[in-house]
Amino acid sequence: MSELINRQYYLAARPKAFPTPEEVPFRDVVVAEPGPEEVVIRNLYISLDPAIRGWMSDTPNYIEPIAINDPVRSSVIGRVVKSASDSFAEGDIVMTVGGWERYTTAPAAALNKIADMPGIALTNYLSVLGPTGLTAYFGILKVGLPKPGDTVLVSAAAGAVGSVVGQIAKMQGCRVVGMAGSEEKCRWLTEDLGFDEAINYKTCGDYQQAIQQACPEGVDIYFDNVGGEILDAALLCLNKFARVAVCGWISSYNDSDAPGPKNLWQLVAESVTIQGFVVLDYLDSFEEAIGQLAEWVMTDKIKFKEDIVDGLDNVLPAFMKLFNGTNDGKLVVRLEP
Amino acid sequence: MSELINRQYYLAARPKAFPTPEEVPFRDVVVAEPGPEEVVIRNLYISLDPAIRGWMSDTPNYIEPIAINDPVRSSVIGRVVKSASDSFAEGDIVMTVGGWERYTTAPAAALNKIADMPGIALTNYLSVLGPTGLTAYFGILKVGLPKPGDTVLVSAAAGAVGSVVGQIAKMQGCRVVGMAGSEEKCRWLTEDLGFDEAINYKTCGDYQQAIQQACPEGVDIYFDNVGGEILDAALLCLNKFARVAVCGWISSYNDSDAPGPKNLWQLVAESVTIQGFVVLDYLDSFEEAIGQLAEWVMTDKIKFKEDIVDGLDNVLPAFMKLFNGTNDGKLVVRLEP
Numbered sequence: 001m002s003e004l005i006n007r008q009y010y011l012a013a014r015p016k017a018f019p020t021p022e023e024v025p026f027r028d029v030v031v032a033e034p035g036p037e038e039v040v041i042r043n044l045y046i047s048l049d050p051a052i053r054g055w056m057s058d059t060p061n062y063i064e065p066i067a068i069n070d071p072v073r074s075s076v077i078g079r080v081v082k083s084a085s086d087s088f089a090e091g092d093i094v095m096t097v098g099g100w101e102r103y104t105t106a107p108a109a110a111l112n113k114i115a116d117m118p119g120i121a122l123t124n125y126l127s128v129l130g131p132t133g134l135t136a137y138f139g140i141l142k143v144g145l146p147k148p149g150d151t152v153l154v155s156a157a158a159g160a161v162g163s164v165v166g167q168i169a170k171m172q173g174c175r176v177v178g179m180a181g182s183e184e185k186c187r188w189l190t191e192d193l194g195f196d197e198a199i200n201y202k203t204c205g206d207y208q209q210a211i212q213q214a215c216p217e218g219v220d221i222y223f224d225n226v227g228g229e230i231l232d233a234a235l236l237c238l239n240k241f242a243r244v245a246v247c248g249w250i251s252s253y254n255d256s257d258a259p260g261p262k263n264l265w266q267l268v269a270e271s272v273t274i275q276g277f278v279v280l281d282y283l284d285s286f287e288e289a290i291g292q293l294a295e296w297v298m299t300d301k302i303k304f305k306e307d308i309v310d311g312l313d314n315v316l317p318a319f320m321k322l323f324n325g326t327n328d329g330k331l332v333v334r335l336e337p
Numbered sequence: 338m339s340e341l342i343n344r345q346y347y348l349a350a351r352p353k354a355f356p357t358p359e360e361v362p363f364r365d366v367v368v369a370e371p372g373p374e375e376v377v378i379r380n381l382y383i384s385l386d387p388a389i390r391g392w393m394s395d396t397p398n399y400i401e402p403i404a405i406n407d408p409v410r411s412s413v414i415g416r417v418v419k420s421a422s423d424s425f426a427e428g429d430i431v432m433t434v435g436g437w438e439r440y441t442t443a444p445a446a447a448l449n450k451i452a453d454m455p456g457i458a459l460t461n462y463l464s465v466l467g468p469t470g471l472t473a474y475f476g477i478l479k480v481g482l483p484k485p486g487d488t489v490l491v492s493a494a495a496g497a498v499g500s501v502v503g504q505i506a507k508m509q510g511c512r513v514v515g516m517a518g519s520e521e522k523c524r525w526l527t528e529d530l531g532f533d534e535a536i537n538y539k540t541c542g543d544y545q546q547a548i549q550q551a552c553p554e555g556v557d558i559y560f561d562n563v564g565g566e567i568l569d570a571a572l573l574c575l576n577k578f579a580r581v582a583v584c585g586w587i588s589s590y591n592d593s594d595a596p597g598p599k600n601l602w603q604l605v606a607e608s609v610t611i612q613g614f615v616v617l618d619y620l621d622s623f624e625e626a627i628g629q630l631a632e633w634v635m636t637d638k639i640k641f642k643e644d645i646v647d648g649l650d651n652v653l654p655a656f657m658k659l660f661n662g663t664n665d666g667k668l669v670v671r672l673e674p
Contacts, residue, residue, distance in 0.1 A: 054602075059602075059606075227601075232597075241618075246604050246605055247605060248605055259596045259597060259599065260569075260596060260597030260598040260599045260600075260601050261597040261598075261601065262596065262597045263597075264564075264597050264598065264601075265391075265396070266613075267583050267611060267612070267613025268583055268584060268585055268613040268614070268615060269396075269613070270613070271612075271613055271614050271615060271618050272612075272613050273610060273611070273612040273613075274604060274610070274611045274612075275604070275608075275609075275610040275611075276603075276604025276605040276606070276607070276608050276609050276610075277605070277608050278605060278608060281578075281608050
């Protein structure tokens with residue numbers, strides 16, 4: 001059989017802030033033949049998510065940190081090129097946890113075949129039907145517990161998670177206010193996605209005032225994607241028994257000395273619940289959730305954007321877009337144009 | 338009728354740190370005759386609680402801040418001396434929200450008659466059967482949601498709330514670890530109250546290490562009375578799906594610039610729920626809870642301490658004991674020795 005060369009980005013050192021090419025360099029290695037029940041896939045798409053930055057640190061996390069010298073971990077979609085398992089044949093399209101690399105070798109048990117559905121693109125399995133869409137689904141429905149008439153505030157609302165959170169909350173009869181970082185994003189929220197109001201956090205001035213103006217009856221659910229100062233301001237706008245759903249704090253991933261929220265005493269003042277969660281907590285309900293999300297996508301009830309960057313060599317600069325807010329939708333690297 | 342003179346401590350200015358006699362001075366005023374459906378009571382006992390410090394600030398809270406020039410608000414037990422209501426007669430013993438004052442005038446609807454129960458002292462209604470006991474009861478049972486085998490960590494464990502939390506958790510089949518500020522308090526927890534272990538936070542060195550040693554299987558429920566550095570350390574010791582019950586953060590009441598917890602990202606790492614609550618959230622279940630607590634007290638299943646300070650003139654120095662940890666049990670001021 002022909003020898004396959006795998007270019008892979010690996011963790012040479014734990015980044016202190018934004019990962020640099022020195023901390024995350026690449027190497028070319030020969031792909032070993034798959035062992036029993038192993039499968040080699042050639043990656044077509046790599047998902048870039050803020051959580052990956054968390055795995056690069058060695059602080060405790062919901063899954064193990066990436067070990068030094070290991071490839072950077074990522075969800076991938078690929079085509080099977082070598083299989084030592086009866087369950088997968090060459091040419092099958094599968095999704096798995098792989099790396100920032102051209103080829104991933106994984107046990108057959110860790111692969112999921114991807115069904116070809118009308119109106120659903122392959123990349124959708126990394127976005128609206130993947131971790132970000134599922135995070136939105138479980139976060140708003142199982143953690144936020146929306147009731148008709150509730151006011152729902154969403155930070156990073158034009159992001160892959162936030163935009164789906166808001167659209168699901170609208171379907172639950174909530175008033176939905178999103179925060180985003182440009183006029184264009186804000187227009188997308190209100191004009192295309194049906195958000196009731198949008199706050200441009202870069203130009204709104206005082207966060208607390210802006211939230212209070214957009215949420216005159218207070219906030220019942222805050223879906224928090226960012227932490228930091230916006231969380232502190234939102235805490236001051238919460239109604240009695242409000243719920244705060246937290247799936248990650250992008251503002252502190254690159255700053256391990258970031259101070260915690262100062263206004264956390266609001267928890268007691270308004271009997272607030274702050275609940276952290278990760279999508280894996282709801283593994284048992286994935287199938288049901290993907291089915292529901294796919295139906296919403298096919299019937300145009302959920303709109304979404306994907307930001308597809310070409311070329312494995314661009315993976316690190318593409319990853320940075322998540323942290324400077326320049327990505328326009330769920331960020332995916334396409335390896336074969 | 339004879340004229341009654343009311344000495345009352347009032348809020349002259351909002352304290353920046355520990356309240357001073359300049360910020361909380363007293364005045365002597367004539368008690369007005371009760372209006373229709375009003376009752377005047379001569380206070381026998383005044384309850385001193387950390388929450389009162391919160392009400393002295395003008396930040397949003399679960400009840401209105403104390404207005405400037407108003408008496409400092411407090412739970413009181415008193416004897417009716419004048420009644421303009423058919424529901425109360427002179428000599429009745431009642432509990433209500435009053436002030437740091439000799440006489441309280443209150444609407445009859447805000448008074449609760451206190452039943453004379455064998456084995457229950459009047460002061461018990463301000464401690465184990467009052468706000469602190471009820472806070473413990475609802476906090477551990479309704480917020481903590483203990484399961485047999487859970488490890489429960491309690492800060493300020495020798496306090497009026499924490500000591501009852503731990504004893505109820507033991508009855509639920511949990512392993513209970515308390516943190517307290519002296520060897521004597523720690524001995525009381527383990528030898529008299531049945532805590533499995535106690536940590537002296539003043540001598541234990543690194544909090545995180547001490548908690549990990551005392552809780553080798555991690556913490557499932559953290560009942561947090563103090564916030565600050567102990568919360569930050571406890572966050573690093575939580576198990577997956579842990580619950581943190583918060584009824585007030587004594588470490589930050591006197592320091593409005595206290596930084597928030599740095600390790601709050603643990604919420605996402607371990608899918609933790611932090612829930613703030615106040616005892617009033619459970620008003621509908623007070624009767625049931627008091628009945629259960631009284632039964633536990635009478636059958637010696639719950640032990641407790643009361644720290645009774647004599648004299649209204651000592652109310653402010655007595656209040657300080659809550660913040661320097663020198664009170665020994667639920668703090669109550671007795672007006673008539």
